[in-house]
Amino acid sequence: MxxxxxxxxxxxxxxxxxxxxxxxxxxxxxxxxxxxxxxxxxxxxxxxxxxxxxxxxxxxxxxxxxxxxxxxxxxxxxxxxxxxxxxxxxxxxKSHDPLPDNSIGWPHQRLPDEAMPQRRPHEPLAQVGLPLSSATAVAFMLALDEAHNALRAVARNDLPPAARRDSANDTLHNARVYAIRERLLVLSAAPLVSAAEAAFLRIIAVRDAIRVGTRLRRVS
Structure with a gap:
């Protein structure tokens, strides 16, 4: 080479x-x-x-x-x-402003970071004028958290190997981890992308461990 x-x-x-x-x-x-x-x-x-x-x-x-x-x-x-x-x-x-992704419920407008309003308690994130890249990063973190909780539920259950594997695979798809990850990769600057990929690899490692039979230890 x-x-x-x-x-x-x-x-x-x-x-x-x-x-x-x-x-x-x-x-x-x-x-x-x-x-x-x-x-x-x-x-x-x-x-x-x-x-x-x-x-x-x-x-x-x-x-x-x-x-x-x-x-x-x-x-x-x-x-x-x-x-x-x-x-x-x-x-x-620079000449291509990415289109908003309404499938994850974020707003159409792009506001500068310094103009971002404060979110009031219980106010939906979609109603806060987050910049699109920041909103997608938040959506990705929420998706990872949802997938992690679902994986913990799979790990607690006594499932046959095939059902365990399928259930573990479904967690990331159902939480839209892959779809939002793709959006984040395109929209975000390199440092944020690298941090997001590190978190993505961690959740993949957890999924793979559960797919092969790792159980969640119950703490009394």
């Missing part, structure tokens, strides 16, 4: 564009389609496409998985860490 500078990655000054360009070139060198790489790294084809074209920030976790899948010797992870140090958005992303 050639080094990153031999793949034409170095001349670009925008770290987000450089990560996407290198990812695309390494993927093509490996003879993998976007769908093939998506299956290997547990990200959707659509998100990988946005990373490659500079329309979404990558993250260290994604880069490390791609390095492993493509045999790049850590080149993509180094670019992802450089992006954390220099999180300036690509010029191509």
């Amino acid at each position: 050639r080094a990153a500078r031999d793949n034409g990655c170095e001349p670009l000054t925008d770290t987000m564009e450089r990560l996407g360009t290198c990812l695309r070139q390494y993927r093509k060198t490996a003879g993998l389609s976007l769908s093939g790489l998506a299956r290997k790294v547990n990200y959707s084809r659509g998100y990988l496409s946005k990373v490659e074209t500079g329309r979404a920030p990558g993250n260290v976790q994604l880069a490390e998985r791609c390095d492993e899948a493509l045999g790049t010797g850590g080149a993509l992870a180094r670019l992802a860490r450089a992006q954390l140090r220099d999180p300036r958005p690509s010029e191509r992303t």
Whole structure:
């Protein structure tokens, strides 16, 4: 595998564009389609496409998985860490204001962070003028919490192996963890994406442990 500078990655000054360009070139060198790489790294084809074209920030976790899948010797992870140090958005992303995702119940407007009103007690979050990226981050945290509680319920039950596996899998889908994660990956800056991915991997590890039979210990 050639080094990153031999793949034409170095001349670009925008770290987000450089990560996407290198990812695309390494993927093509490996003879993998976007769908093939998506299956290997547990990200959707659509998100990988946005990373490659500079329309979404990558993250260290994604880069490390791609390095492993493509045999790049850590080149993509180094670019992802450089992006954390220099999180300036690509010029191509500045002209595209992402559309609101009404399926998670967040508002149409985008307000600057400093203008965000205080939420009154018992007021629905959807009625507070959260910036779209912040609202999606809150939605993701709530989805993770819902999935975690559902996983705990599965772990308490004495289920046959097949039913336990299916129930554990369903928890993340029912809580919309995957759907909201995709939205967060596209909307948010690299540091927030990396933090969200770390939390996502933790819930995946909990799910996998419960799928194979781990039980929740009852504390008397």
